[in-house]
Amino acid sequence: MKKEFEVISKIIENNKRVLDVGCGDGTLMEYLKNNQQNDVRGLEPQKTLTQKCISKGLSVIEGDAEKDLPQFPKKSFDYVVLSQTLQAFLNPEKVLDQLLRIGKQTIVSIPNFGYWKVRLHLLFKGTMPITKNLPNEWYNTPNLHMCTIKDFVNYCNKKNIRIDKSMCLTNEKISEITKKNMLYKNIFSELGIFLIE
């Protein structure tokens, strides 16, 4: 399991209800179900991945977060997880509102556009950055709304969204983001992981 999922699963307490939005092949769900006795559900836009999850006995619904989240009742999950997909929505703001409505707490991870390699790529090459976390060209990327760790924190502050935890990942290493190290982390982290409500 990738490091990011390790971080996310550590944030999630045992025996809680979790909705994984964009759950992919269900790796995180499976881990949470088997190791932390979490009651897990998933939402996944791709048919083949949904089928894979159902085959594993995971309750996953084929659907699009931008259309299908409103059907879930208010605060019906202890945690809602959104891993590295916020930037791919047409309207990330609306999706985030839905996540916060459905979950008592929400875990969001974002690829950090402020990462130094991204910055240098644009600065020196003068073309849209391509990195490990952002492997696509500008014309075929699913990422429509890239943001930096700082952008996300600013957004939360502006919208009165409480940040309970903020972590970052660099070279598979986990560390905490604080007010003091924010500038530094915004340059040296590949990924930001936030627990918000």
Add this chain to the structure above:
Amino acid sequence: MNTEIKNIKKIIVNQALELDCGQIIKNFPVAYETYGTLNKNKDNAILAFHALTGDQFCTNINPITKREGWWTFAVGPEKAIDTNKYFVICANVLGGCMGSYGPKEINPETNKLFGTTFPVITIRDMVRAQKYLLDYLGIKKLLSLVGGSMGGMQVLQFAALYPDLSHSAVPIACSASHSAQNIALNELGRQAIMADPNWKKENSSPDKGLAVARMAAHITYLSKKGLQEKFGRKLQDEGSLKFSFDADFQIESYLRYQGATFVDRFDANSYLYITRAMDYFDLEKQFKGNLSLAFKNNKSKFCVISFSSDWLYPTIENKEIVIALNTCGANVGFVEINSDKGHDSFLLNVPEFLKTISEFISSTYNEIKK
């Protein structure tokens, strides 16, 4: 239909059942078939519900019609619903014509065929009747409920009536309440039967009307693309148009064949009664306009399946069920299977579909075995 139905399994229910129409029935037969072996713990039983024109013989050769069972692709040894592993039960619905209490049976009070004096039955009546069969077989909790089309409606109704009687439920290509379009299509079939001068005549059956009803219905089971690819404008006889009303096109002759073979195996009055039951099905109304109340406190695992080219029970109607299940926090998975075979996809060899039900049921079985 004039086939003699003998030597089939049936129970006679001697308890009184009050039908939704208010009539009370007693000592009525429920015909059924089983496949595979019930294990010692009695925890490997799956109840399969048939659709409008199906019967209890879901797989192998139907001993009455001598044709293959309606779910031969899905049910059998080493198939998606593996009868080496599971015990599959399938009952003929009330109103059916394969040995269960239906219009083709003799009314013991008058010693005459019921015909149209048979009471109007509902999906809920059908499901209640099948519960007696489970009691008779000594099954306290099913591994799964499965069914497509009207079979899927019975899955939903069963789950709503008996929330604790199954570990899982697989409603396929169905709807929680029959749409106006589907009621209209059923009415078309019924009117075709009733317009046949042989309808209600003693010792004759409205074969022409029933055949037309079947032809019309059969079109609704396929997709436009599927029809076009299979038949296009292909002619029956190589060569040219005959400038008559004979079956010039292959699709015409195909439909005529479907109609003609159907009347040999199905009773016209059963067709009227069962389509009526489908039209009356409205689970949402049963729960005062809130479908999710139908599944409140239901701990079963649901797997809702629809097909991309099904326009009779389209994905959007299947998703209504998913939404209702989600609203009450039920355990639900959903997938739309890509297929251009239309509504009929659930009866055909659609590998992705068969794989999904197979793995869903086997994962449920493994979980309860833990």
